[in-house]
Amino acid sequence: MSFFTQVIAVSWLNLRTISQRLGSSAVAVIGIAGVVIVLVAVLSMAQGFFAAMTAAGAPDRALVFRTGADDEMTSGFSGPEADIIKQAPGLRHEGNEVLAAAELFVLIDLPKISTGTPANVPMRGVEPSSFPVREEARLIEGRMLRFGTNEVVAGRAATRQYQGLKVGSEIKAGQTTWRVVGVFESRGSVAETELWCDVHFLQGAYRRGNTYQSVHARLESPASFTQFKDWLTSNPQLKVSVKPEVEYYMTQSQTLTRLIRTVGFSIASLMGIGAVFGAILTMYTAVSTRTREIATLRALGFNTVSVLISVLAESFGLAAIGGVLGGLIAYFGFNGFETSTMNWQTFSQVAFAFAVTPRLLAQGLGYALVMGVIGGLLPALRAARLPIASALREL
């Protein structure tokens, strides 16, 4: 009998008889599945948050802040300054209109649907040009807000997370009442957590005078960025800093993504060690209950390598079952689950959906298989080195 047929014969025997060792095999499978669930679920949260933040950025867009400000919350400049910014070269034009919008970004307290407790929902004061600047924003319900009034359009994610955002309803904030007239979507990005209203109306309601916090600009092409930036930063009338939008949202997502990933990875690796121990235990039990069987095979002439591989194959198989099981549970349990949290950079809410991506699933399965191999190694060596004579005598 050739070497390979031996290996396959013994491995197949092992895999087929797993059903007789259900109890202890379950230990390994459950342990490994648990690790995969934690790894995939926690990382899918980081992934979803990251995706929501970065989907808001486009390569041909830039943000203008006051120098020293790192986000929209802390930035601020006057109306005349905003007008100068809109004259910068490199901006895209649509007809007579320049695609740059001066905006305000404030927070408003709205109760969360899930807990009923107040949350800092971001409210953005926009100009008519804000919409062509963000071409991905699309109205899906109701109608567009009329400028010069107290009307707002709400992001789709916001309407699902916070109370009172149905089309036609009113929100009271201080002495101002806002009327929700429409709902928009925006590729599932962080913009969907926002409420958009007329910037001039918001200036009045928040007593901001003629000031803005940021200018969102759409460039002729990503390559025009340098020209745009150089003109603004070298202009003696302005004290501003310019950031590519993609980079801005990437930075905004960093803190939380890093936090979740650190927690996720450290917990998953700890649990991974635990699961490897579980697998080792299982395989040792499997080997010791079959001591006589293995010795018989060896006496019949099966070589040590095929015995070794057969034990590894069993542990690998159990790990694969655990990995797939964990991946499935994570996928059906968490993918698309919508929640919201606070973005620490601006203290504003961000709604996002868990994203169990194929890459995460592959990562989880890979991790499971590694655990299986490590867990099977020691018991496999032991099985291969069983002394035939004394093993046959064992009960």
Added chain:
Amino acid sequence: MKYLPLVWHNMWRRKVRTTFTLLSIFIAFLLFGVLMTIRATFSLGVDLAGLDRLMVIHKISIILPLPASYQAQLKSVPGVDVVTHNTWFGGVYQDPTNFFATIAVEPEPYFGIYPEVHLPPEQMKAWLADRQGAVIGVELAKRFNWKIGDRVPLKSFYRQKNGSDSWEFNIVGLYDGEQGLDKTQFFFRYDYLDEARNPANGAGTVGWYVIKIKDSSKSKELATTFDDMFANSQAETKTTTEKGFIDGFAKQVGDIGSIMIAILVAVLFTMLLVVGNTMAQAVRERTSELAVLKTLGFSNATVLALVLAESMFIAVAGGGLGLLTAWAIVSRGDPTGGLLTPFLLPNRDVVLGVALMAVVGVAAGLLPAAGAMRLRITDALRKV
């Protein structure tokens, strides 16, 4: 006691299994410790918040300032003990990812209202003498290696009168406090901010008020009184207890903490179940041996005790080491560099962990041991 060697030898009859069972339990409790630390972080120290302290914030959002003139009005309400105010400064040291809270306060009232925040009296004196003085938490000082006497520049969205956004502070004191207190904050004097800032940056306003009341059972009525005082004014207010406020803040961070913890707890319990099953298995396969012991005249109770001692030992030894290691890791500090605050293993959870060990030990040993106890010797011996 004389059975100790017997228990010991029984335990090590299968060295590999016992070793890995011990290791599994060790990992499970290490995880438990880390988990509870994270849980404490996400609750943001709610447990320490006082009920006799009320927070008065702007009704629309906490980011909007309140007039400084409210202080005198609030102080005049009967039942109010101390009124002070805080202002969020948003200071950034070198890089925006170096996040820590920077707050402008009134030194004496602030530390009077928060008795759990400890500052040596001579440092308080130095602070009162230095307008640019700042008092920081011991953990923050450790993180950036700041010492008393250091001069620290911070950038802020507040501008000074000369247009600069860079502010200089002298570290004059380090505050400390009991477990669970946020020791990463940076406090400085409000009068420095208010006098040096550009008047367009909200001169004469403060961030929010903290009020200590004389009788904590009156908090609801007083909160309504305060809010009614400023109703229909330019800046309407919303008053909550400090506990309610922090709780609300923690809820804003929201599900993400609770989801993570729910997943982990579920998995942790599965792990314990699996390990418990392995331990129980180890007892079950010795049924005939237990029967022999009973034949030799061991009482039912002794047999039960022997088995339980074994499983308890494994649970407590493995679990104890795990918790200890978790504690050691946690006391080395936050691995993310300041994102997880406060980072500590609460005493309450250590107690919970010990209780959990006992449960695992008893649960894993009790069922098979009880079975062994009830066993008829003849049946058990025949089984071989």
